[in-house]
Amino acid sequence: MATTADFKNGLCMEFNNDIFTIVEFQHVKPGKGPAFVRTKLKSLTSGKVLDNTFSSGVKINTVRVERRPYQFLYKDETGYNFMHQETFEQMNIEERLINAPDLMKEGQYVEITVHAEDERPLMCELPSYVELTITYTEPGIKGDTATRSLKKATVETGAIVQVPLFINIGDKIKVSTTEYSYSERVKE
Numbered sequence: 001m002a003t004t005a006d007f008k009n010g011l012c013m014e015f016n017n018d019i020f021t022i023v024e025f026q027h028v029k030p031g032k033g034p035a036f037v038r039t040k041l042k043s044l045t046s047g048k049v050l051d052n053t054f055s056s057g058v059k060i061n062t063v064r065v066e067r068r069p070y071q072f073l074y075k076d077e078t079g080y081n082f083m084h085q086e087t088f089e090q091m092n093i094e095e096r097l098i099n100a101p102d103l104m105k106e107g108q109y110v111e112i113t114v115h116a117e118d119e120r121p122l123m124c125e126l127p128s129y130v131e132l133t134i135t136y137t138e139p140g141i142k143g144d145t146a147t148r149s150l151k152k153a154t155v156e157t158g159a160i161v162q163v164p165l166f167i168n169i170g171d172k173i174k175v176s177t178t179e180y181s182y183s184e185r186v187k188e
Contacts, residue, residue: 002062004037004054012044014061015052019044019115019122027056044113044122047099064116070124072108080104082112082124091121098124100177102159105132126177131186132156134171137163150182 002013004027011022020041029035035056042049044065054060070082070091079092080101091112095101104110104126113123137153150162161175163182174183 001059003059004056006062007037007039012063012065014063015041018046019063019065023049045097047123065122066114066116067111068114070110070112072104072106072110074106080124082110085109093121093124097121098126100126100180102157103130103132103155103175103177103180105130105157128178129174129176129183131172132159132175134163134167134169134173137167137169139168 002011007022007025009022009024013020013022020043023040023042025037025039027035027037037054037056039052039054040049041052069085071085073081073083073090075081079094080098082091082093083089084091093112098104098110108126108130110127111125112121113125114121132155134153135156138151149165151165151167152160153163153167154160155173155175159175159180161173161180161182163173167173167182167185172186172188174186175181176183
């Protein structure tokens, strides 16, 4: 058990029959009335973000979670298969638990958040940026770097990303996994 005095970013807790993590919080002491805490909570099971206000001093149930390093092996009809990088144990998880499944290629390193008591996977996060090769796009226009025009490009995982006009087939690019956007071309 913890109270609102124990709130910090990243704290995991049970709330509304789900597991949430605190994204941000703010203690407020108004001139009149009791103090309270405004929070932004993110569900570890569904990814939904919600705002909630707790009265100061209210008790909450904290949940112990662990972030573990895994490597993506392959996808089959049962789900996505990962291998722990230190113990070599394999784990199968559903697609809905992965933050950007169509940007993940075989051999990709990820972090899986696991409920510490029952070893249940809660969430799988890719790194902020992944490097992928362009497999199809319209031909590039050399020297067209001044405009902000974009075109569609298919990367090696099958995902479609908007890229600048000068990008060609075979180019390796950095893609943001949170925004599905082009970041930069990777120098070989």
